[in-house]
């Protein structure tokens with residue numbers, strides 16, 4: 001009951017507690033009736049193994065209050081106790097949590113036809129104008145067309161021909177900015193905003209044919225805020241009504257759903273409309289122009305562009321933010337990576353291109369290990385089963401939200417030796433492109449950050465090109481060092497804690513010094 005009271009206390013202040021108690025009680029009664037009905041109407045699945053249910057479930061609320069503020073850690077704890085596949089209830093929703101890549105492969109790839117929907121979410125429904133675009137649309141014709149249109153301008157060949165110059169220029173600017181801001185600010189700089197400008201400029205150039213000069217740019221700040229707000233609102237914590245339908249009343253009374261609608265209709269849409277109009281007038285080819293060749297309505301075009309900017313910005317900056325934090329904490333690894341880059345430069349008097357990545361095997365393996373060690377998203381983007389699925393004799397019920405638990409998967413001792421240890425050479429025998437590894441056989445996968453099956457990330461090649469080129473440029477120019485306070489104490493970024501930012505899992509905000517070691521080449 002304490003947990004229920006805590007929950008009630010946490011609800012928006014505009015609603016008096018006295019109003020909420022009856023609402024929640026009605027909800028509890030409704031669900032009890034609903035559960036009883038479900039119990040009697042359930043089909044008989046004789047001979048199947050029941051998916052283990054972790055401790056901590058409560059009537060009506062299910063595991064909602066046991067999940068706590070760090071669901072990724074909690075799920076990892078449950079997996080350790082109860083196994084690699086678990087079933088929990090989150091209000092009226094059933095979630096199936098998966099920590100074993102073999103099971104995930106069977107669920108998302110072998111049974112991909114029935115495991116590629118996205119679960120209902122109030123915000124993503126508003127965001128996507130009822131299922132338009134790629135990321136949150138049902139796996140039907142519109143999604144296939146939208147995905148194909150976007151993939152056509154981020155294929156490896158297209159990226160090599162069209163984006164390598166901007167990627168390299170942005171990476172060089174990033175290194176310079178990090179050095180200058182470290183000098184200017186004294187006491188270190190927080191790299192996050194600079195990383196955001198770096199990844200935003202690349203995807204912005206390809207989508208709209210324009211870029212921003214500095215992190216102070218007014219428009220950059222506006223677009224950046226819209227992107228981050230979208231990613232944050234898409235998190236399940238903003239969607240209580242999908243777990244407890246009765247709370248739709250609360251969300252209506254507090255105006256939460258209206259605020260989401262207002263944000264999309266009055267902020268996101270006008271911004272993207274004007275960006276598209278501007279992009280269509282440009283001479284250089286960009287995605288906005290490419291989309292004109294397809295039969296999408298205006299809203300669909302807008303959502304596709306919004307998907308691309310959201311998918312290609314924060315994911316890259318969060319990943320690099322972890323990489324830099326890890327480098328500062330592991331100076332010997334950083335030195336070895338720098339030595340490998342310096343060796344290339346001493347031979348060719350220039351930095352390596354992405355197409356020459358095989359000359360830097362230590363850096364490739366180390367980047368993969370960073371992504372294994374600190375996953376970019378806690379759960380990828382959850383899928384949903386559109387019919388009952390049987391895997392390893394377990395019944396995954398129709399409608400279940402399917403969650404790939406990245407942290408648990410990446411710390412699974414069945415897959416990785418000594419998973420808790422950061423081991424930069426771990427992938428020395430698997431230097432293939434992340435794109436090839438993700439799309440190939442299960443045994444050849446390096447990590448699972450890019451998700452699964454039909455909904456797998458559409459931009460893996462571009463993502464790795466950005467990560468590699470940005471990393472090489474920064475480490476070639478400077479060393480990443482801890483901030484030293486007036487008593488001489490060194491302060492390292494905290495890599496033990498992660499902050500759940502909706503879809504991504506970011507490091508706690510930190511400052512480090514990017515100390516120049518070589519001039520720009």
Ligand code: HEM
Pocket residue numbers: 134135136147150154203307308311312313315316319376377379380381382383449450451452453454455456457458459460462463
């Ligand atoms: C480190 C960088 C990135 C990470 C970790 C990442 C991760 C992911 C994940 C986990 C998904 C969901 C997969 C699933 O449902 O199983 C996804 C989807 C997607 N990603 Fe990425 N991504 C990254 C970069 C990019 C970039 C650079 C682009 C585009 C240029 C991109 C475009 C997309 C798109 C369009 C989807 C939606 C796919 C669909 O629903 O069909 N991503 N990404």
